[in-house]
Amino acid sequence: MAFEFPKIDPVALDLGVIQIHWYALSYVAGFLLAWQVARYLTRLYKDDRRPNATDIDDFISWAILGVLLGGRLGYVLFYNLPTYLDHPLEALKVWHGGMSFHGGAIGVILALILYAKIKKVEFKRLADVTTTVVPIGLFLGRLANFVNGELFGRTTDTPWGVIFPRGGAEPRHPSQLYEAAAEGLLLFLILFALMHVKAVRGKGGVIAGAFLALYGAFRFVIEFFREPDVQLGFFFEAVTMGQILCVPMMLVGSAIIIWCARCQTPSQKS
Secondary structure: OOEEOOOOOOEEEEOOOOEEEHHHHHHHHHHHHHHHHHHHHHOOOOOOOOOOHHHHHHHHHHHHHHHHHHHHHHHHHHHOHHHHHHOHHHHHOHHHOOOOHHHHHHHHHHHHHHHHHHHOOOHHHHHHHHHHHHHHHHHHHHHHHHHHOOOOEOEOOOOOOEEOOOOOOOOEOOHHHHHHHHHHHHHHHHHHHHHOOHHHHOOOOHHHHHHHHHHHHHHHHHOOOEOOOOOOOOEOOOEOHHHHHHHHHHHHHHHHHHHHHHOOOOOOOO
């Protein structure tokens, strides 16, 4: 038994001269929701140390640039470099698709560092607030991947397998939904709960480290169900590029958790 892929039009709104895709709407909705939740999270800190809600209003544009520029550059470098070396102008055609989470993560990290330094905001706290809301965008983005029938999983005989239009006649794992559930919903609930624990929240950087470690772990496992990128295939006949990129995330995230948990924090009411 398998499910036929539902006939979902990837175009949410056709205005004739312009088409608005569900994928683009997922980005817009993700940024808006993350922005508002991040503003709420700053109120959990019962002191006047920054970032505050006004900083979040200011930082959102920095984060958007980090996601879009880093995500695109990451895709070019990690997933399709030979093609873009031959056709460099294709790298500018973002409407053709191609975004890398790991590249977007690097872009946001750079945005965090620059914003904290320029605006004189506490980096660890800003990182904790930001990484807590990132899974909101991941959740919506993976749902959009499913709507587009892209980034589907490997073939399966499970009863919930889906026959994707571009995936051949065999049913495949709906790995986009696995990622939406784990990297999006579950990860958000865990980080959101940790932000409400005073002892954890008070150790700046622990939540950001937890995001890196947990995302890396969730993504590494789900990659076993996801079809590898056709232009890359498997490395060492066993692992995918996504899994390779997740290993440093897990290691760095774990190191950050240990280091920040041991750091002395100033006396504060938070």
